[in-house]
Amino acid sequence: MRTPTIRDVAKRAGVGIGTVSRVLNGSTQVREETRERVLAAIRELNFSPNAAARQLSGGRTFTIGVVTPFFTYPSFVERLSGIQEVLDHSEYDLVLYSIRSQAQLQDRLRFLVGQRRADGLIVLSLRFDDEDLRLLNPDLPLIAVDNDTIQRYPRIVIDNEDGGRLATEYLIAHGHRAIGFIGEVTDSAFGFTPTRHRMHGFREALAAAGLAYHAAWCRLVSLDQESARQAAREILSQNERPTAFFVAMDMLAFGVLAAAEDMGLRVPDDVAVMGFDDIQAARYLHLTTVRQHLIESGRLASQHMLDWLSAGHLGQENQQIKLPLEIVERATV
Amino acid sequence: MRTPTIRDVAKRAGVGIGTVSRVLNGSTQVREETRERVLAAIRELNFSPNAAARQLSGGRTFTIGVVTPFFTYPSFVERLSGIQEVLDHSEYDLVLYSIRSQAQLQDRLRFLVGQRRADGLIVLSLRFDDEDLRLLNPDLPLIAVDNDTIQRYPRIVIDNEDGGRLATEYLIAHGHRAIGFIGEVTDSAFGFTPTRHRMHGFREALAAAGLAYHAAWCRLVSLDQESARQAAREILSQNERPTAFFVAMDMLAFGVLAAAEDMGLRVPDDVAVMGFDDIQAARYLHLTTVRQHLIESGRLASQHMLDWLSAGHLGQENQQIKLPLEIVERATV
DNA sequence: GTTTGTCATGGAACCGTTTCCGAATCCCAT
DNA sequence: ATGGGATTCGGAAACGGTTCCATGACAAAC
Numbered sequence: 001m002r003t004p005t006i007r008d009v010a011k012r013a014g015v016g017i018g019t020v021s022r023v024l025n026g027s028t029q030v031r032e033e034t035r036e037r038v039l040a041a042i043r044e045l046n047f048s049p050n051a052a053a054r055q056l057s058g059g060r061t062f063t064i065g066v067v068t069p070f071f072t073y074p075s076f077v078e079r080l081s082g083i084q085e086v087l088d089h090s091e092y093d094l095v096l097y098s099i100r101s102q103a104q105l106q107d108r109l110r111f112l113v114g115q116r117r118a119d120g121l122i123v124l125s126l127r128f129d130d131e132d133l134r135l136l137n138p139d140l141p142l143i144a145v146d147n148d149t150i151q152r153y154p155r156i157v158i159d160n161e162d163g164g165r166l167a168t169e170y171l172i173a174h175g176h177r178a179i180g181f182i183g184e185v186t187d188s189a190f191g192f193t194p195t196r197h198r199m200h201g202f203r204e205a206l207a208a209a210g211l212a213y214h215a216a217w218c219r220l221v222s223l224d225q226e227s228a229r230q231a232a233r234e235i236l237s238q239n240e241r242p243t244a245f246f247v248a249m250d251m252l253a254f255g256v257l258a259a260a261e262d263m264g265l266r267v268p269d270d271v272a273v274m275g276f277d278d279i280q281a282a283r284y285l286h287l288t289t290v291r292q293h294l295i296e297s298g299r300l301a302s303q304h305m306l307d308w309l310s311a312g313h314l315g316q317e318n319q320q321i322k323l324p325l326e327i328v329e330r331a332t333v
Numbered sequence: 334m335r336t337p338t339i340r341d342v343a344k345r346a347g348v349g350i351g352t353v354s355r356v357l358n359g360s361t362q363v364r365e366e367t368r369e370r371v372l373a374a375i376r377e378l379n380f381s382p383n384a385a386a387r388q389l390s391g392g393r394t395f396t397i398g399v400v401t402p403f404f405t406y407p408s409f410v411e412r413l414s415g416i417q418e419v420l421d422h423s424e425y426d427l428v429l430y431s432i433r434s435q436a437q438l439q440d441r442l443r444f445l446v447g448q449r450r451a452d453g454l455i456v457l458s459l460r461f462d463d464e465d466l467r468l469l470n471p472d473l474p475l476i477a478v479d480n481d482t483i484q485r486y487p488r489i490v491i492d493n494e495d496g497g498r499l500a501t502e503y504l505i506a507h508g509h510r511a512i513g514f515i516g517e518v519t520d521s522a523f524g525f526t527p528t529r530h531r532m533h534g535f536r537e538a539l540a541a542a543g544l545a546y547h548a549a550w551c552r553l554v555s556l557d558q559e560s561a562r563q564a565a566r567e568i569l570s571q572n573e574r575p576t577a578f579f580v581a582m583d584m585l586a587f588g589v590l591a592a593a594e595d596m597g598l599r600v601p602d603d604v605a606v607m608g609f610d611d612i613q614a615a616r617y618l619h620l621t622t623v624r625q626h627l628i629e630s631g632r633l634a635s636q637h638m639l640d641w642l643s644a645g646h647l648g649q650e651n652q653q654i655k656l657p658l659e660i661v662e663r664a665t666v
Numbered sequence: 667g668t669t670t671g672t673c674a675t676g677g678a679a680c681c682g683t684t685t686c687c688g689a690a691t692c693c694c695a696t
Numbered sequence: 697a698t699g700g701g702a703t704t705c706g707g708a709a710a711c712g713g714t715t716c717c718a719t720g721a722c723a724a725a726c
Contacts, residue, residue: 005682006684007682015705017682017706018685018707019705022704029703029704030704031703049448050389050448050449052683053389053681053682053684054684055384056684056713057682057710063428071417077410084429088433094429095429096417096428110381114381115382116383225617254617338711350714351714354715355674355675357713362675364674364675385711385712386711386712388681389682390714391714
């Protein structure tokens with residue numbers, strides 16, 4: 001038997017299709033008795049409204065697109081789970097678009113915007129260039145997380161420079177005077193900028209404490225544990241070596257930890273290691289790090305999106321929400 | 334200006350809407366010259382077809398739903414990234430449904446099936462009861478991963494019992510005679526069964542080697558590091574204690590590692606720890622473990638789904654694909 | 667020249683909703 | 697009883713595609 005449509009329901013309940021639609025959408029303009037008759041018919045026929053038809057006719061997709069870099073790095077996943085958690089209690093579906101390259105970003109954007117496949121977009125970390133921005137439909141709600149290059153839109157961010165300063169000051173407060181830095185090489189595929197800012201904070205804190213910035217102790221590497229491990233090994237093989245590292249991403253910090261172990265150095269006695277992000281695995285490894293509230297950032301973004309969609313507009317369309325950072329003291333400093 | 338429709342394109346190209354549609358869908362029934370005229374019009378108007386209309390009319394959503402337990406455990410994420418990777422090169426979108434409870438599973442299923450929101454479903458780990466199964470539309474392609482309770486459908490699995498045996502034999506081969514077990518308590522929210530099977534393999538290997546199963550060394554705990562840590566601490570505080578643990582999930586193994594550290598025991602000299610899954614973090618912690626190919630399982634599932642959808646059917650609709658397992662030797666045994 | 671078949675094309679009908687307008691009904695004050 | 701505003705309701709039109717059938721053009725076969 002064909003799956004029932006709104007017309008079948010209408011016939012069965014002895015009402016018009018308009019009335020069924022009104023019941024479906026919770027309009028108040030229906031007599032209580034009629035509503036119940038319709039609901040009964042819906043139940044009897046095991047009817048549920050066709051999503052595509054609803055989209056076509058109503059213009060809404062009940063879908064929120066999440067655009068993220070291809071997630072091999074755990075922070076995206078944690079943010080995603082925050083988003084998921086909130087959307088779960090809403091009527092919106094979550095569609096995932098993971099991006100591998102700048103070209104793919106443009107394709108996806110064109111696709112998403114052109115086909116109207118989502119009512120709103122949440123963008124994680126990815127930087128947009130002018131071309132990308134132009135592709136955007138100005139009416140399409142968009143919220144950026146971990147990215148303040150998308151100025152026109154609301155965004156959830158942290159103060160990376162502050163975080164870098166915080167971390168460095170913490171190391172200094174623990175008596176370190178010779179501090180190295182390892183971060184992700186900034187022109188990576190996704191065009192992240194956090195590392196640059198964290199490094200800036202690092203240098204500022206150094207300067208404020210009257211300490212020298214020692215270029216030989218600082219390295220930018222690609223975003224994987226192995227690169228960090230090797231970089232750290234090289235730095236630690238020098239005659240004069242740092243007593244501590246500020247590593248701009250936890251995953252890289254794991255590599256540094258591995259390097260220390262390779263060389264038989266005790267952590268934190270011989271080298272201290274300070275991470276950044278507080279991804280889940282950081283807890284397993286007892287990594288002292290700067291926590292940014294990853295899950296919370298996802299929750300906030302989706303909550304905002306939901307508000308935006310239900311209100312039809314936002315108070316401040318270009319509001320910037322800054323999430324707090326905090327040191328998590330564990331065992332590596 | 335209104336976003337252009339297929340009719341605008343038709344007018345501009347001086348053809349009928351049918352022809353535009355044929356061009357859009359790559360029909361061969363169009364003269365080359367006409368095709369080019371249409372393509373030019375599409376480009377000039379910056380047209381892209383409306384997804385909802387296409388769905389409604391064509392009956393396909395170009396969407397694949399992934400149904401997973403709410404992912405706090407990393408293995409889901411790794412599977413998901415395998416799925417993502419494959420779908421990325423296809424014309425299908427990935428919609429994520431994460432499930433927190435049995436009741437929610439039924440809601441989601443009803444919703445998904447009723448509203449025809451996806452052309453196919455990939456189900457990760459979640460067990461279906463008869464009621465759930467009844468909810469399924471028999472025409473809806475479905476592939477199960479890490480779950481062989483959904484007999485009617487193709488599924489990607491591993492042999493958990495075999496894996497348990499493998500792990501245990503490895504410990505025995507390394508001279509261990511007193512071996513404990515820690516796993517997830519089997520009646521957890523999601524109704525996983527892997528632990529039970531892994532434990533079964535564990536006991537078989539013990540028996541085969543003529544070793545006693547020592548109930549006081551075995552514990553089922555809830556799926557978080559802390560519980561495992563505490564359980565391991567308790568077991569290790571006994572007068573007579575195991576020299577090794579087989580832990581049925583890596584994340585729990587991390588807890589056991591923490592417990593050993595708490596008690597000042599060296600790993601692997603005082604206690605050896607063997608995990609299961611080989612999630613990413615296992616590498617960071619040098620955990621010796623049984624690798625199941627998580628990413629590959631996702632890739633396979635989505636590749637199968639794509640084949641199914643494009644062929645309209647599958648060779649063997651209830652095929653079971655068994656992925657191999659292997660020991661990853663690291664530093665904890 | 668006529669017939670037959672193939673290919674290319676136009677466009678009506680259809681998919682299943684929402685929305686809007688007009689009509690019917692109800693309720694109440696006069 | 698009557699008028700009139702509020703409430704409730706029915707169904708046509710619209711959303712933007714796909715599909716299918718009818719038609720015309722053209723080539724090949726007789």
